[in-house]
Amino acid sequence: MTEYDVVIIGGGPGGYNAAIRAGQLGLTVACVEKRATLGGTCLNVGCIPSKALLHASELYEMARKDFAGLGIEVSPTLNLSAMMAQKDASVSQLTKGIEFLFKKNKVDWIKGAGRIAGPGKVEVTDVDGAVTPLAAKNIVIATGSEPAGLPGVTVDRERIVDSTGALALPGVPKHLVVIGAGVIGLELGSVWRRLGAEVTVVEFLDRITPGVDAETAKTFQRALAKQGVNFKLGCKVTGAVVGKNGVELTFEPVAGGPAETIDADYVLLCIGRRPYTDGLGLESVGVQPDRRGFIQTDHFRTSAPGVWAIGDVTLGPMLAHKAEDEAVACIELIAGRAGHVNYDVIPSVIYTYPEVATVGKTEEELKAAGVAYKVGKFPFTANSRAKVNHEAEGFVKVLADATTDRVLGVHMVGPDVGELIGEYCVAMEFAAASEDVARTCHPHPTRSEALRQAAMGVEGWTMQA
Ligand code: FAD
Ligand code: NAD
Numbered sequence: 001m002t003e004y005d006v007v008i009i010g011g012g013p014g015g016y017n018a019a020i021r022a023g024q025l026g027l028t029v030a031c032v033e034k035r036a037t038l039g040g041t042c043l044n045v046g047c048i049p050s051k052a053l054l055h056a057s058e059l060y061e062m063a064r065k066d067f068a069g070l071g072i073e074v075s076p077t078l079n080l081s082a083m084m085a086q087k088d089a090s091v092s093q094l095t096k097g098i099e100f101l102f103k104k105n106k107v108d109w110i111k112g113a114g115r116i117a118g119p120g121k122v123e124v125t126d127v128d129g130a131v132t133p134l135a136a137k138n139i140v141i142a143t144g145s146e147p148a149g150l151p152g153v154t155v156d157r158e159r160i161v162d163s164t165g166a167l168a169l170p171g172v173p174k175h176l177v178v179i180g181a182g183v184i185g186l187e188l189g190s191v192w193r194r195l196g197a198e199v200t201v202v203e204f205l206d207r208i209t210p211g212v213d214a215e216t217a218k219t220f221q222r223a224l225a226k227q228g229v230n231f232k233l234g235c236k237v238t239g240a241v242v243g244k245n246g247v248e249l250t251f252e253p254v255a256g257g258p259a260e261t262i263d264a265d266y267v268l269l270c271i272g273r274r275p276y277t278d279g280l281g282l283e284s285v286g287v288q289p290d291r292r293g294f295i296q297t298d299h300f301r302t303s304a305p306g307v308w309a310i311g312d313v314t315l316g317p318m319l320a321h322k323a324e325d326e327a328v329a330c331i332e333l334i335a336g337r338a339g340h341v342n343y344d345v346i347p348s349v350i351y352t353y354p355e356v357a358t359v360g361k362t363e364e365e366l367k368a369a370g371v372a373y374k375v376g377k378f379p380f381t382a383n384s385r386a387k388v389n390h391e392a393e394g395f396v397k398v399l400a401d402a403t404t405d406r407v408l409g410v411h412m413v414g415p416d417v418g419e420l421i422g423e424y425c426v427a428m429e430f431a432a433a434s435e436d437v438a439r440t441c442h443p444h445p446t447r448s449e450a451l452r453q454a455a456m457g458v459e460g461w462t463m464q465a
Helices: 013-024 040-045 047-070 080-104 183-194 214-226 320-334 363-369 384-388 417-429 434-438 448-458
Strands: 002-009 029-033 107-111 113-116 121-125 131-141 145-147 175-179 198-202 230-232 235-242 247-253 260-264 266-269 273-275 307-309 348-350 355-360 373-379 395-401 407-414
Touching: 002 013, 002 113, 002 320, 013 029, 013 040, 013 080, 013 107, 013 320, 029 131, 040 047, 040 080, 047 080, 047 183, 080 107, 131 320, 175 183, 175 247, 175 260, 183 198, 183 266, 183 348, 198 260, 214 230, 214 355, 214 363, 214 395, 214 407, 247 266, 348 417, 355 417, 363 373, 363 407, 373 448, 384 448, 395 417, 395 434, 395 448, 407 417, 407 448, 417 434, 417 448, 434 448
Parallel strands: 002 029, 002 131, 029 107, 131 307, 175 198, 175 266, 198 230
Antiparallel strands: 113 121, 121 131, 145 273, 235 247, 247 260, 348 355, 355 407, 373 395, 395 407
């Protein structure tokens, strides 16, 4: 039996980054992945294919609607299969890139489903049923998550799809109904609206994107509604009947009132994801997931000695970069180093148009915690670069401690803010005051000036108009 310093179960952003870091630190390491390709949810059916479609569909919409205003006359036509093919090609290149990195860093990819078979033991069953036993000084669980279900709405992968199905619909729906106004619903809803679908989003709460700063979410919702997305907020779906050409969906107001029905040719169910530990053998080492199925950890250590857990299967935001940071820190702790993740500085981006980017505390969180804070805000309408690009929707909002001026949270909605938020992540990691950003020279004319102007706004000396 092969013995490894570390055996990692799962080859997503958590698992593959852990494996590569272990290889870099000279540990012997195997990564067990049952999917045919490495990269997990993120590379195969998550971040990467969704962003490929968001990018292509945004250009298509710009060509149809915005180019003429810039003096460019074009008549674009959609070639959906070519759009899907370029998405698949990007996914394939990136998953192969992980295979290359595994070889470079001496990581053994053991293909098959991993099961913990007791302390220090993992058994891998391949597609033909052959079992390979592995011995491990440390086991890292990085098995990720799967879409959450909704009673009464069965994902048949034909008419009612989850995010994986919505990344590969055979044609543009006439009417796509999205259940859940979260990140997946608004990103993939945007893709199909841009390609020509009518999109209706049914959401249980009376707001979209719970967890996002409320003012930011409101501005975002207005922007999406202006683009034609229909919202049915405060509504709960009670049933879905699949017919030959579509789905009849029934929903009713959460606050009470008459039920409504709506016809869709496709329904996308995306009401969150849940941790995935099926067949993992946690009981063999006495690890008991919590009520919602998450594995509880203390600095990535589970309750079983030598068994660690990272990424979506543990508590915290279900984000690829959170899984990656945990992967590196976990392996560094295993190697006797000082691994660390700063959970106060984990950014979050919604890659729609306009984009939403946030890091740190929301106003609601600061109020609830009784923290006195100051607000600096700057609209993109007053930013020259956004203006000349005809992309002046949204704002940057900086929340700073009223006493120390330390930046506590930044919330933006606007063009490319997902690329801009990194500046504030670095600032916050270095415990910057808003004045540090306000007094840092930024290039003109760029959208990044809006970040500086918002920081200047904390002390009331915003200048650009
Ligand atoms: P996963 O990526 O889920 O990887 C777990 C892997 O473990 C899987 O490949 C699975 O096959 C494997 N596995 C499970 N059990 C076993 C077993 N017993 N044996 C062997 N292998 C096993 N996050 C972002 O940060 N940015 C985005 O833009 C973004 N977009 C997304 C879009 C969509 C449509 C979706 C669904 C998710 C998106 N996410 C995004 C979330 C992101 O994909 C996850 O947070 C991330 O993949 C979590 O990484 P992970 O390694 O914990 O788990
Ligand atoms: P989500 O948690 O972002 O949103 C789910 C939405 O569904 C919420 O608004 C919730 O109130 C609503 N909801 C819950 N139950 C409902 C019901 N019965 N009826 C109607 N609405 C209901 O979940 P998601 O959009 O499925 O995404 C899952 C995870 O994937 C997220 O945690 C996110 O972190 C990750 N993700 C991230 C990105 C990104 O970073 N850009 C993109 C996609 C997915």
